[in-house]
Amino acid sequence: MEYVHAIDNNELERWPQLFTEDCLYQIIPRTDHEQGRRIGIWFCDNRGMLQDRVSSIREVNVFEPHVYRHVIGPTEIVGAQDGAWRAQTSYLVVRTMHDGEMHLFSAGRYVDEIVLEGPVARFRKRIVVPDSWRFDTLVVIPL
């Protein structure tokens, strides 16, 4: 839940801390994921890249202000591997623009590997797999 609130409450600086140092965060459409393709719309293979994304959102990129509202389904623990829990969770994201326009922005699932680092559970891997290959205008905030 911390993940969702970090994003939806515009506390993006908290978001990279939910991942391990050598994490993988990717957004790749369902059809490409099923075909085993390598490139989606977003690829970060360490926490530094996540932090770079956040600072780029804050300081560099040009876009109309908007917020997300994540709705998360129940998590299924799929198994355990190399000291990590493997899990999958459905999500919906509604995007609301600064002028009030609101629409369903993305639906899909998270494919995760979660590890314990001391008392803290972190994502070693979070693959966001949207059902659609089509993205409306831009995806600047992480899903």
Added chain:
Amino acid sequence: MSQAVTARPPQELVSWPEPGYTRVPLSVFSDPELYAWEQDRIFRGPTWSYLGLEIEIPEAGDYVTTQVGDTPVIVLRKPDGSINALVNRCVHKGSIICYEAKGNRARAKNLTCPYHNWIYDFDGNLTSVAFEKGIQGKGGMPPDFDKSRHRLLRLRVETIRGLIFGTFSERTPPLRDYLGPVMVQHMERTLHGKPRILGRYSQFMRNTNWKLYVENSRDNYHPSLLHAFFSTFKLNRLSAEGGTRQDDRSWHHITFTKRHTDKGDQAYDSGMIRAMKQDYGLKDPSLIDQWMEYPDQITNSIQSIFPGFVLQQILNSIGTRQVITRGVNDCELVWTLLGFEQDTEEQTCVRVKQSNLVGPAGLVSMEDGAIGGFVQKGIRGDLDCAAIIEMGGREVGSQPTRATETSVRGFWKVYRELMDV
């Protein structure tokens, strides 16, 4: 085969404020009647449209579905290895025949309309009409119904370096003549090996008339100003060596940069350029590490082929972009990111990492998705105004600089010629 449903010719719909290409009436981006004429005179006119990659249909019977402007098209590999492009519309009731993004019809050896089972061969000939002779002697088509008089419209198809192009018009010159030697050489240079698809996605550009995106792809004035990521990391500043190339007719465009030649310019250090961020750094600078893939030392190039195709090299991120029209107010951009069969794993990893620069979440290119909408919003209420396009002079043609809008003027030159406005 006219798409234009309007009785009013384009000249009555829009008037150019002056001769030449330095002014563009803003109403061209929102007039639905002009949009209908564009389908007819541009997308079904004497132009080549990009249809896909040969590697998407490697086997006999493989097909993909796409669009040329608004028109649905099937692109099909025949058993003899050649490629056909057919309008995806049954002659009976107008239903689409192939309703999936891709598939294979090798076993069926034909195309069958799902609605009433009318069947076509791979060349688009109508070969069977269900219940043509009726059932138990009753019903059926009239005896003089002649199947050979009805067929799927077939486009002319040509390929270059694995890129498939199609045209509706008999008047279109052969593909290589249409492109001209400068464009052909650059395509062959960029696609230097057998391509491999690394990823594919679409960006829906809300409130962006298709011409706003195509203009943007030819506008080399904007990248270092709009895309802060480019300027801050000196990836694509106008103070680096680069230029603008066109074919002889100024229909097509290449912009290129050699990032390692950037000697700087007072304009970037003045503090007046929003996109120059002096105190910004990356925690993981490997994102912009690139290997010198091309002997010409070009580190960034965008090639825009009229009407709606873009071939990109952004560092080592190679890809195609196909513009799909979605009515007068919106358009869609289909991105296919490529590597080559001979790439090492290390090189593939660089391409994967640099995929962060492009697409709807691209640190560089996401702004291109939004900027058309900014314009479309801005011009409301002032459609009798005109855009000013004078950077780099008032003419068209190649220029040894990127501080120019010569290729935007080139776009409007072709537009006025084809639309007769």
